[in-house]
Each structure stands twice: as structure tokens, then as C-alpha cells.
Amino acid sequence: MSEATERQGKETRAPVLTASNVVRRFGGLVAVNDVSFDVKAGEILGLIGPNGAGKTTMFDLLAGSLLPTSGDILLNGARVSGEAAHLRIGRGLGRTFQIPRPLPNLTLIENIMLAAQDQAGERLLANFLTPWRVAAQEKAARAKALDLLELVTLTHLAHEPARVLSGGQRKLLELARVMMADPAIILLDEPAAGVNATLLEVIIDRIRDINARGITFLLIEHNIDMVTRLCHRVLVMASGQLLSEGTAEEVARDPRVIEAYLGGTA
Numbered sequence: 021m022s023e024a025t026e027r028q029g030k031e032t033r034a035p036v037l038t039a040s041n042v043v044r045r046f047g048g049l050v051a052v053n054d055v056s057f058d059v060k061a062g063e064i065l066g067l068i069g070p071n072g073a074g075k076t077t078m079f080d081l082l083a084g085s086l087l088p089t090s091g092d093i094l095l096n097g098a099r100v101s102g103e104a105a106h107l108r109i110g111r112g113l114g115r116t117f118q119i120p121r122p123l124p125n126l127t128l129i130e131n132i133m134l135a136a137q138d139q140a141g142e143r144l145l146a147n148f149l150t151p152w153r154v155a156a157q158e159k160a161a162r163a164k165a166l167d168l169l170e171l172v173t174l175t176h177l178a179h180e181p182a183r184v185l186s187g188g189q190r191k192l193l194e195l196a197r198v199m200m201a202d203p204a205i206i207l208l209d210e211p212a213a214g215v216n217a218t219l220l221e222v223i224i225d226r227i228r229d230i231n232a233r234g235i236t237f238l239l240i241e242h243n244i245d246m247v248t249r250l251c252h253r254v255l256v257m258a259s260g261q262l263l264s265e266g267t268a269e270e271v272a273r274d275p276r277v278i279e280a281y282l283g284g285t286a
Contacts, residue, residue: 076240120194177189
């Protein structure tokens with residue numbers, strides 16, 4: 021299948037995530053101004069723009085860390101604009117952060133197991149009334165966590181405390197941790213930031229492998245080479261508004277995008 025045919029197929033799929041006329045104000049500042057877009061099932065969508073463009077605020081709105089002043093956010097067709105982040109995780113939306121903060125004294129496998137959803141052991145009475153169920157779920161979660169550590173090439177560190185990890189390895193651990201929640205879509209916040217070139221290649225490969233499993237990605241990234249290599253479509257924000265949309269090559273030629281990056285738009 022050609023790249024163009026594959027891209028066209030992704031563009032005809034139903035959206036996993038939709039932003040519709042989303043606005044977010046902080047007092048008199050409009051950080052996100054009437055932004056609308058879809059994230060199609062199975063695609064890797066990039067969100068780029070100069071510093072101060074509103075990208076991180078948009079991510080926080082999609083993830084539920086912030087609520088919009090107006091507009092709608094839909095996840096698999098359901099309106100989630102007023103839902104908190106933990107409820108969106110239950111609906112299949114996972115999110116990583118630019119600066120990962122694993123629990124430093126827990127092992128890698130323990131950090132990943134914490135992200136397992138709907139565990140009977142989280143309820144006090146279940147530990148007394150159905151201990152066999154709790155034990156079975158914990159065993160399954162541990163096996164799944166080991167599989168995910170293998171996916172992100174960190175198996176050799178499975179029983180080491182997370183504090184020993186480099187910045188790039190922490191990004192990989194966070195990717196495994198968000199996968200533990202069985203997301204349909206993952207929001208990636210600057211996965212290349214602070215990562216050396218060798219580990220960046222590993223991260224790119226892992227994102228491709230996970231995407232091949234049918235998981236959708238929306239990523240904020242300043243590394244344009246990474247965006248060009250990974251993303252099927254790219255959105256450009258500037259001054260809180262959606263400025264341009266297309267392939268990486270198309271948006272790079274857009275005069276508005278050139279002006280936003282080189283003309284001082286913040």
C-alpha cells in the first residue's frame with residue numbers, strides 16, 4: 021500500500037477525539053480561541069507551533085486537566101467536555117507529560133502496574149472477601165507490565181528503582197505506563213524533549229509499533245524531523261488559534277506558518 025493510499029484511508033476513518041469550537045480563557049487572556057479538529061482512528065497527528073501558541077493548554081483541555089470555557093470535546097462520540105482526567109482515562113484516553121515523574125523508589129514494574137485500571141484490590145473489602153480474585157488480577161497485571169517493559173526495551177531494568185533511569189528511559193517508562201491502561205488514543209507531550217539521539221530512535225520505533233497495533237496518537241513536538249517522520253497529518257497553532265493543517269511538507273510551505281515561526285508570532 022502506498023503512503024498516499026494509507027493516509028487517505030486514515031483520513032476517512034471515524035474520529036476518536038474531536039475538538040469543536042473550543043475556547044479557554046484565563047481572565048482576559050484567550051489561550052485557546054475557537055479551535056476545532058478531529059483525530060482520526062489509527063493516525064499519528066502532530067500538533068506544532070511556536071512557544072506560547074496554546075498547544076499545552078489544548079492538550080490539557082483534551083486530557084481533562086483543564087475544562088474549556090466554551091466548546092465541546094468528544095471522545096469516541098461521547099461529550100466529555102466537563103469530565104475530569106481520570107474519567108477520560110477510563111474511556112480510553114491516555115496522556116504522557118513532557119517531564120515524566122515516575123515514583124522514584126518503586127521499581128519499573130511497580131510503576132507500570134500502578135496504571136492498571138479497575139483492579140479489585142483497590143477496594144478494601146475485596147482483599148478480604150475475594151482475595152483469590154485480587155491475586156489473579158495482580159498476577160495478570162505483573163505479566164502485562166513485563167510485556168510492556170519488553171516493548172519499550174527496558175526489561176533489563178524491570179526490578180530497578182525508577183530513579184536510576186535517564187531522561188529518555190523515563191519517557192519510555194511513561195509510554196509503557198500509559199499503555200497499561202489500554203488506551204485507544206495517547207496524547208504525547210514532547211516525547212523528544214531532553215532525549216539523546218540513540219534513545220530518540222527507540223522512542224520513534226516504539227510509537228510506530230504501538231500505532232501499528234491500532235492505537236491513535238496526538239503529539240506535541242518541537243522536533244520537526246520527528247514530526248515529519250512520524251505524523252500522517254500536522255496541525256499548526258499560533259496565538260491560540262489553529263493556523264494550518266496538512267502533511268508536514270504542506271504546512272512547512274504555508275506562508276502563515278513561516279510567518280508564525282520566523283515573524284515573531286507567540
